Amino acid sequence: MIERWFPCAEVSESAGAGWGSGNQERNLFTWFAARPSAQAKAAVLCSLLPWPDDEAEQERLQTLVQEAMTGRYAAWKELRDSIAAANPQGASTLDPFSGRGMIPLESSRLGITAYGIDYSPVAVLASHLLTDFPFRDWTGEPGLPFAKEGPLLRSSSDRLLADTKAMIDEIARRLDESLGSVYPRNDAGEYPWGYLWAVGIPCQECSRIFPLVGSYELIRARGKHSAQSYYVSGQSDGSVRTVVHDGPPLHQPTLRNAILPTGKKAKGKSAVCVHCQHVHSLESHRRLVNDGDCTDVLLLVADIDAAGSKSFREPSPADIDAVADASAALRTEPPFTPFLPAIPAEEIRPGNNNILGPSIYGARTFGDFMVDRQTLYYVRLAQTINKIGQELTHAGVSRDYARALSGYAAAVMVKKLRRSTRGARFQTSGGSRVGDLFVNEGSITFSHDSFEAGLGEGPGTWSSISANVMAVLRNLLADERGRPAQIERGSATNIAMRDGAVTVVVTDPPYDAMIAYSDASDLFYSWLKRCLHSLWPELTMTSDPYGAQDKDLEIIVKRQEGTGKLTVKDHRTREHYDKNIQAAFKEMRRVVPKDGLVTIVFGHGQPEVWQRLLDAISAADLVMTGSWPARTEAGGSHGNAHIETTLTMACRPAPPNRPDGRKGTVEAEIEAEIKRRYPDWERWGLAPTDMLMAAAGPAMEVVGRYREVLDARGEHVDIYTFLPLARASVQRAMAVDVDSVALESFDAPTRFALWWVRLYSRDVQPKSELRWQALAASMELDDVRPLVPDAAKGVAFTRSSDFETKLTADSPVIDVVLALAAASEDGLDAMGECLAASGRSADDPFLWAAVKFLADRLPHGDADSIAFTRVLRAKAGVGAAASTATRNVMEALSRRELADRQGTLL
Numbered sequence: 067m068i069e070r071w072f073p074c075a076e077v078s079e080s081a082g083a084g085w086g087s088g089n090q091e092r093n094l095f096t097w098f099a100a101r102p103s104a105q106a107k108a109a110v111l112c113s114l115l116p117w118p119d120d121e122a123e124q125e126r127l128q129t130l131v132q133e134a135m136t137g138r139y140a141a142w143k144e145l146r147d148s149i150a151a152a153n154p155q156g157a158s159t160l161d162p163f164s165g166r167g168m169i170p171l172e173s174s175r176l177g178i179t180a181y182g183i184d185y186s187p188v189a190v191l192a193s194h195l196l197t198d199f200p201f202r203d204w205t206g207e208p209g210l211p212f213a214k215e216g217p218l219l220r221s222s223s224d225r226l227l228a229d230t231k232a233m234i235d236e237i238a239r240r241l242d243e244s245l246g247s248v249y250p251r252n253d254a255g256e257y258p259w260g261y262l263w264a265v266g267i268p269c270q271e272c273s274r275i276f277p278l279v280g281s282y283e284l285i286r287a288r289g290k291h292s293a294q295s296y297y298v299s300g301q302s303d304g305s306v307r308t309v310v311h312d313g314p315p316l317h318q319p320t321l322r323n324a325i326l327p328t329g330k331k332a333k334g335k336s337a338v339c340v341h342c343q344h345v346h347s348l349e350s351h352r353r354l355v356n357d358g359d360c361t362d363v364l365l366l367v368a369d370i371d372a373a374g375s376k377s378f379r380e381p382s383p384a385d386i387d388a389v390a391d392a393s394a395a396l397r398t399e400p401p402f403t404p405f406l407p408a409i410p411a412e413e414i415r416p417g418n419n420n421i422l423g424p425s426i427y428g429a430r431t432f433g434d435f436m437v438d439r440q441t442l443y444y445v446r447l448a449q450t451i452n453k454i455g456q457e458l459t460h461a462g463v464s465r466d467y468a469r470a471l472s473g474y475a476a477a478v479m480v481k482k483l484r485r486s487t488r489g490a491r492f493q494t495s496g497g498s499r500v501g502d503l504f505v506n507e508g509s510i511t512f513s514h515d516s517f518e519a520g521l522g523e524g525p526g527t528w529s530s531i532s533a534n535v536m537a538v539l540r541n542l543l544a545d546e547r548g549r550p551a552q553i554e555r556g557s558a559t560n561i562a563m564r565d566g567a568v569t570v571v572v573t574d575p576p577y578d579a580m581i582a583y584s585d586a587s588d589l590f591y592s593w594l595k596r597c598l599h600s601l602w603p604e605l606t607m608t609s610d611p612y613g614a615q616d617k618d619l620e621i622i623v624k625r626q627e628g629t630g631k632l633t634v635k636d637h638r639t640r641e642h643y644d645k646n647i648q649a650a651f652k653e654m655r656r657v658v659p660k661d662g663l664v665t666i667v668f669g670h671g672q673p674e675v676w677q678r679l680l681d682a683i684s685a686a687d688l689v690m691t692g693s694w695p696a697r698t699e700a701g702g703s704h705g706n707a708h709i710e711t712t713l714t715m716a717c718r719p720a721p722p723n724r725p726d727g728r729k730g731t732v733e734a735e736i737e738a739e740i741k742r743r744y745p746d747w748e749r750w751g752l753a754p755t756d757m758l759m760a761a762a763g764p765a766m767e768v769v770g771r772y773r774e775v776l777d778a779r780g781e782h783v784d785i786y787t788f789l790p791l792a793r794a795s796v797q798r799a800m801a802v803d804v805d806s807v808a809l810e811s812f813d814a815p816t817r818f819a820l821w822w823v824r825l826y827s828r829d830v831q832p833k834s835e836l837r838w839q840a841l842a843a844s845m846e847l848d849d850v851r852p853l854v855p856d857a858a859k860g861v862a863f864t865r866s867s868d869f870e871t872k873l874t875a876d877s878p879v880i881d882v883v884l885a886l887a888a889a890s891e892d893g894l895d896a897m898g899e900c901l902a903a904s905g906r907s908a909d910d911p912f913l914w915a916a917v918k919f920l921a922d923r924l925p926h927g928d929a930d931s932i933a934f935t936r937v938l939r940a941k942a943g944v945g946a947a948a949s950t951a952t953r954n955v956m957e958a959l960s961r962r963e964l965a966d967r968q969g970t971l972l
Contacts, residue, residue, distance in 0.1 A: 068112035068665060068716040069763070070746075071128060072694030074756050076135035080104035081696065085138045088168055093538045095192040095477045096484055096590065097166040098508065098581050101574045101667060104135055105696055107172040109714050110159060111145060113570045113665045114178070116152045128750075139175065139545060146177055153569055160568040160657060162558035162650060163575045163621075165583075167193030169667075170551040173572075174201055180551040181568065183558060185620055187605050188480075188587045188594060190555045195477055197551035199470040200226065200543055210471075211461045212236045212454075223543040229467075230474045230539060234532045237450050237475055241528065242521060244446045248392040248439055249521045250384040252369050257522030259370040260500070261385075262378070262492055263437055264515040265427075266306075266363040267337065267354045271344035274304045277363045278337050278351065278514035282315035283494050284366075284378050294378060296366060300341035308365045308380050321514060355427045355514075362437045364389055365515070368498070370524045376498045392439035399445050402452070402596050406606065408445045409433035410592035412613035417626045417636055421585045423505075423512035424488060432592040432614075435487040440518050444479075444486075447528075448597035451475045455601045469601045474539065476597050478532045480590045485519060485526035487589070492517040500526035508581040510589065555604065557619045558650035563657045571654040574667040578643060578675045579623035588614040621646045644678055651686030655719050662719065664688060669712030673837050677786040680766070683717060684785055689770025692716035693763035695756050713759055720770060727772030729783050735771075736788060737795045739764045744799040755825050757796045758838075765792035793842035797821060805915035812912060816880040818843045819853045820916060823863055823923045830860040853880065866930050875905035882906060883916045886944070887933035894940060898947025908945025914938070 080086025086104030111131050118124055127148060133141040149157050157178050161169040164182030166189060173180035174197050182193050203222045213232035252258055264277035277298055287293040296310045297317040324336035324345050334348030346354075354360060366378045367385055399408035410433040414425045424435055433441065455472035459465055484490075489503030491513040500519060505511040519526030556562060558575075576583065584591075591614060595606045610616050617638065624638035654664045668679060683690060693715045740761050747757050765788050769775060775783040802809040804820055812820065822839060836854050840847045852869065854861045866887035871877065873885055882904045889896035906913055921934035937944065 067115040067117045067127060067131070068109070068663070068694070068714070069692040069767075070117045071124075071750065072112050072692070072696075072714060073108050073128075073131055073135055074694050074696050074752060074760075076132055077102075077104045077108050077696040080135050086135065090538055090541050091166070091168060091171065091196055094535065094542065095166060095195055096480050096587075097189055097192050098583055098586065099574075099577075100166055101168040103138070103168065103172065105667065105712070105714065106169045106572075106574075107134060107175075108696075109572050109665050109667060110169065110172045110176070110178070111149075112714075113159070113572050113663055113716070114149045114153060114157050115145075139547065142176070142547070149176065149178065156569075158568045158570075160561075160563070160571045160654075161573045162556075162561055162571070162654065163573050164193050164553065165189050165574070167197040167551065167553065169572050169574060170553070171197045174551045175548040177548050179549070181563075182551050182553045183556045183561065184553075185555070185557055186584050186587060186615055187555055188591050188615065189583070190553055191473060191476070191594065191598075191602070191605070193551070193553040195470075195473050196542075198553055199473070199550070200546055201548050201550040202466070202470075204229075204467055204470075207464060207467045208462045210463065211457065223546050226470070227536070227540055227543060229471055231536055233454060233471045233475055234478060234536065236454060237447070238528055238532070240450045240454075241443075241447060244450070245443060245521060248388045248395065248442065250382075250388050252367075254369075254371075256369070258520050259368045259376060259522050259524035260517055260519040260526065261364060261381075262366040262368065262515065262517055263488075264363050264365055265355055265488070266361045267346070267351055268359065269339040269341060269344055270346060270350065270354075272339065272342040274300065274339070274341045275361065275363070276300065276306060276320060276337075276340045277365060278321050278355075279319045279365070280321045280335070280513070280515055281492075281494075282317060282319050284310070285376065285498055286494050287314075288497075291375075296378065298340050298365070300339075304341070306340060306363070310366070310378050310380065352427065358428050360428070368517075368524070370522060376524070389439055392442050396438050396442045396445070399442070402448070402599060403606075406596055406599060409441060410596070412588065412592045414588075415585065415612050415614065415617075415636075417624075418585055420625055421508065421582050422510050422589075424510065427488075427512050427514075429512075432589050435489070435589065437488070437516075437518060440486060444483075444593055445596075447479060448593060451479065451597040452600050455598070459601075465601065472598055472601050474535070476594055478528070478535050479593060479597060481535060482519075482526070482528065482531045483590060483593065485531070488512055488514075488516045490516050490518075490526065504586075508586050510586065558621065559619060559646050559653060561653045561657055565656055566659045566662070567657050568662075569658070570663045570665060571658055572665040572667075573654070575647060575650065576622045577669060578640075578672075578678075579625055582622060582624055584615040584617050584620055585624070591615050619646065621650060640678070644682060647679070648682040648685045651682055651688055651717075655686055655688050658719070660719055664717040666715045666717060667712055668715065672834060673841065676789070677784070680786055680789075681784070684770075687720040688717040689720045690715050690717050690763055690766035691770070693760055693766070695759035711759065713762070716763065718770075724771060724773040727769075727775045729775055729777045732769060732772065732775050732783075732788065733791055735768045736765045736791055737798070739768050740792060740795040741799045744796070754796070754800065757800075758793045758825075758842075761792035761796045762789055765789065765795075790838075790841035790844070793838065794844075797842070804919045807911055807915040812916070813878045814843065814845060815849065815853065815878040816912070816916060818845060818850055819863070819880040820919055822854060823920060826863070827923055828863055828925055828928060830857045830862045832860050836861045863924075866933060873900060873903040877904050879912050879916050882913060883920065883934070883937075886917065886937045887920075887930055890933045890936045890940070894943045894947040895951070897937065897940065897944045898949075898951045901944055901948035902951035908941075908948055914941065 081102035081104045086102055088100050088103040092100040115127050130141050130144055159173040160181040162183045164170055164184045167182050170180040170182035184190050204225045205222050210229055210232055249257055264279050266275045266277045268275055282295050282297050285294040292312055293314050294312055295315040296308055299307050299309055301307055320338050321335045324332045326332050337346040337351040364381050367381050368376055368378050370376050401407045412432045414422055419426050451472055455468050458468040484502050485500040487503050489511045491501035493499050493501045500517045503510050523529055599606050608616050621643055622638055623640050623643045624636040626636055693713050695711050695713055697711050743764055769785050769788055777783050809817055840850050853864055855864055866884045869884045871881045885900045886897050889900050917934050917937050921931055924931035
């Protein structure tokens with residue numbers, strides 16, 4: 067099915083929200099770039115279902131898949147039966163880049179044998195929690211030694227939920243016993259919600275310590291709640307005092323934009339001493355922190371009452387003493403094993419400044435990310451999870467069940483880490499809360515002032531995070547059906563399976579340089595090793611010289627950034643990526659039958675990356691036979707890239723003994739194949755923009771009929787050459803008319819502009835789409851940029867008021883019509899001058915067809931749509947005005963010529 071049809075519209079719609087977004091699955095465990103459930107499910111279904119010859123049966127299967135896009139288990143029995151009928155030997159799927167397991171999960175939910183492989187041990191743990199443990203039968207397990215007796219549980223899901231909750235509660239109880247002395251209660255006898263900290267540096271003028279604070283706002287005024295703020299005041303003895311007050315901030319924070327003596331704004335945020343007002347440049351205070359010439363300063367304590375109202379106060383003497391006690395206790399914590407010290411000593415790989423922000427500010431290990439008391443908290447938390455896991459096996463609980471319960475507890479810890487460390491900024495937007503340490507999906511931030519969640523209630527605390535995880539797990543286990551996936555750690559370049567072992571491969575490989583998965587998750591890894599080393603000993607095994615996750619075979623392109631001697635060349639280059647992604651595709655081809663299917667989900671904004679991907683697919687002796695777009699990313703941020711549309715691509719092992727092909731022949735076959743497919747695409751309601759991307763499949767299928775494509779001189783032709791041709795073929799197959807004038811008959815710039823408006827009207831598109839369209843039109847990007855300039859977060863069709871051109875007899879039609887629209891506000895004479903300058907006749911069919919097309923296609927109420935309508939209504943007058951303008955020009959030329967002659971005679 068996936069080679070001929072895919073529910074593009076339904077996937078795009080379902081991926082945005084609800085069950086199809088995958089948000090519930092994503093919230094169980096922190097990982098990156100989760101594939102939306104709708105797309106994962108559709109990819110699995112369409113890869114396993116057939117495409118029968120009978121049109122009625124085609125429609126039946128299409129209807130089933132469309133129904134499947136309405137819910138997690140929609141059309142479950144019918145789909146299972148249809149897949150079983152199409153695969154009498156049994157169906158199985160493999161994802162060798164499984165990540166958190168979104169694709170294996172959808173196979174598991176259908177009761178299909180699913181295999182998942184990932185190189186990151188953190189991802190492997192996440193996959194087990196999502197795709198394996200929920201589907202196992204745990205009803206035969208003995209009761210937990212600390213679980214309270216309850217009603218008879220009806221199912222394995224009930225059992226897993228109840229025992230996970232019991233374990234989480236037991237962890238909370240033991241943490242209270244272990245850490246209560248370093249988190250003193252407030253006057254009401256309750257634990258505070260948390261604590262606001264800042265990094266303090268010595269002033270380079272007066273030598274006194276002052277904290278680096280980016281904002282003095284604590285609570286924003288909202289409804290009946292008044293605002294609350296604070297400021298830091300320098301004291302005569304050289305200390306600082308934090309003053310809390312009602313209302314908005316009264317002073318500027320110590321980290322702020324400063325004005326240099328020259329009157330120019332200083333680069334970045336400067337640090338201003340609260341004692342003597344000396345200004346420290348960004349380079350100056352960053353150097354002090356990076357060199358370790360700094361200290362952590364406790365600024366405020368945050369309390370929260372039973373109603374959830376938050377308030378802030380200065381630290382009490384007991385609070386100050388507790389901080390010192392925590393630092394002393396941390397220095398005496400025993401190691402977890404002879405090879406695992408209490409405080410993570412795993413080093414930050416040099417050149418990681420762009421991924422791990424704390425490395426710019428002095429952090430050299432993953433144990434440097436927190437204030438001492440927060441580090442102590444995680445040491446004790448890891449000890450507690452590990453110890454309880456051991457107790458469970460001693461109490462007769464199976465090792466697998468103990469691994470599962472410990473794993474879910476570790477998931478809470480990992481999610482809590484996102485609201486911890488010096489990257490957890492205090493935020494006031496949407497209520498006072500703790501910020502996420504990820505500035506996007508791939509980079510950990512650093513903040514000079516950060517928030518430490520305590521033992522009490524409130525955002526970022528164990529009780530809050532665990533309640534969220536339990537809610538997610540409860541939702542995922544509701545109506546759970548299927549079978550456990552088989553998850554392993556390994557490399558996609560060396561799959562431990564025999565030839566032809568699985569029915570299909572469905573995978574979502576890493577997207578070039580978008581996310582550095584292991585670097586971004588090494589913080590989690592360093593703590594997971596400590597809390598799971600007894601039951602998950604494989605987590606502790608690594609050959610990485612820095613003690614973090616292995617990266618030798620990680621298939622990404624690693625962006626480098628470092629300072630001075632810390633800059634080292636990383637092996638994860640483009641050459642590394644291309645070589646290993648090709649090896650992975652070869653392995654995928656090997657483990658499916660000789661006529662099997664490899665389905666690849668991929669998204670990237672750079673045509674050059676697509677070229678390299680297609681080269682890797684071809685070099686692996688795979689032939690793309692289908693490609694289907696879906697807007698699954700909503701312009702989301704992925705590391706340093708922004709994408710909206712991903713392609714789900716079907717590939718087959720290349721047939722043996724293929725002949726060589728000629729470029730002209732292949733181009734003709736592509737044109738014919740797309741023309742043949744177009745009626746089906748139109749019948750199924752594919753949007754023109756979807757057709758452009760779907761055209762890649764049949765184009766590559768045609769190219770794949772040949773071992774190699776040669777040009778007229780016998781030179782090799784890169785397969786990527788045919789992608790723009792495929793897009794252009796869609797345009798021709800659509801036979802677009804512009805007011806009865808064929809689009810193909812316009813000049814190239816006008817054809818490009820009208821086609822762009824036909825596809826996107828005034829909508830903003832990613833810059834990558836402009837590159838694709840320019841390639842399809844065989845035009846240089848610089849030539850089309852004036853027509854489609856930059857807009858907010860992308861590009862959009864130009865506005866006539868912004869378009870600049872000098873009209874001549876050689877001007878393309880689009881230049882003339884835009885100039886007419888711009889001149890229309892100035893009246894007939896101005897429009898007539900434009901037409902006269904272009905040298906076009908008043909009844910030029912191309913000119914007026916383009917004007918009418920743009921008036922109709924641009925949004926109703928758009929200024930240019932109104933302007934083009936105005937031009938149309940004045941068509942007769944414009945012609946007359948042009949004649950007048952031409953006559954005036956000619957008369958002026960005659961007068962000038964006469965004057966020149968008179969001057970010569972005199």
